[in-house]
Amino acid sequence: MITAVLAGQSQSEVARTYGVSQGWISKLMARYRAVGEQAFEPRSRRPNTFTTATPQATVDLVLQLRDQLSTRGLDAGAETIGWHLRHHHDVTTSRATINRILTRAGRVVPEPKKRPKSSYIRFEAEQPNETWQSDFTHYRLTTGRDVEILTWLDDHSRYALHISAHTRVTGPIVLAAFQATTDEHGCPASTLTDNGMVFTTRLAGGRGGKNALETHLAALGVTQKNSRPAHPTTCGKVERFQQTMKKWLRAQPEQPATVQALHTLIDDFRDEYNNRRPHRSLPHRATPATAYTARPKAAPRRPDRYPRARPDRQDRQIWRRHPAKPRATAPHRSRPTLRRNLRPAPGPRPRDPHHQRRHRRTPARADPRPHPRLPTHRPKTRPTKAIAGPTKS
Secondary structure (H helix, E strand, O other): OOHHHHHHOOOHHHHHHHHHOHHHHHHHHHHHHHHHHHHHHHOOOOOOOOOOOOHHHHHHHHHHHHHHHOOOOOOOOOHHHHHHHHOOOOOOOHHHHHHHHHOOOOOOOOOOOOOHHHHHHOOOOOOOOOOOOEEEEEEOOOOOOEEEEEEEEEEEOOEEEEEEEOOOOOOHHHHHHHHHHHHHHHHOEEEOOOOOOOOOOOOOOOOOOOOHHHHHHHHOOOOOEOOOOHHHHHHHHHHHHHHHHHHHEEEEEEEEOHHHHHHHHHHHHHHHHHHHHOOOOOOOHHHHHHHHOOOOOOOOOOOOOOOOEEEEEEEOOOOOOOOOOOOOOEEEEOEEEEEEEEEEEEOOOOOOOOOOOOOOOOOOOOOOOOOOOOOOHHHHOOOOOOOOOOOOO
């Protein structure tokens, strides 16, 4: 169209020839006079200005928070940055926008594809102190010495109940840490650990009996649960917590050289984790301390004071246990049994094997045995006395 106008045709003739408006021809000619031969190339339809673009101040703040959180060894993902923007800077930005800002600035490290989270079976306690998870991990000091860090974590709120460092974690240390934690936070209803010998001896082949922790939990009425071998995801909450803790410890500028120095860093991390760091697994990204105190705490289930046995006797009745299959439990008359949590079975009552069978009477062959409903002997009748009449002389 531009070439036709340059060849001498009028704009109206070119518009009629190509079936466009004359205004469009005028716009093309104005563009040709402004930029020259670049007017022949197709132009992008992208607008020159964006009314919904993220302000540059917000972009700079997102990048600044990313650097600060990464330096401190804390989570620096899009959700965590968005939480800090809302609570500390009164700025609301979507997670997708933060991800685009980080990707555009080259702050996102690509990771290999992982197993989808929807394939895992998630579980969570409904109340605080309903389940405590425990495990220990290793950490190397600056002297090259390897120490172990023991953790007790609440399953419902992810609240770090107890964290302590030791040269080696043993059974008495685990028991002492559990007792100190129960003195501060109360007794849990159950515990969940792996199969380490400091937690349980159930895989030891029956040698040595139960350890100190198992005996103490049984005395308190606490249910002890253990994961299956080679299934670390069962205790995934405490495993993930230890990963977060070790990431924070490695990011500190002064690394510990002694166990006491490591304890100081652990106390600082526990305060940061429980009271100020938002947790992605909790509702509204709450802190573990908020979730731990939001609901009433659970307690161990005490054994029943009275046995669940009914003292009534059963005779010539068939009962069954629910939901087991019907089972004949008719006792002998001389050996009556107790009915324990039983309920009558539906349908016709089966025959009692101990009941005396009644015999049919047939005209062809008389039954020599007496009928059970008839008496076996005739009732005795009193002899009648003769009434003495008048004597004849």
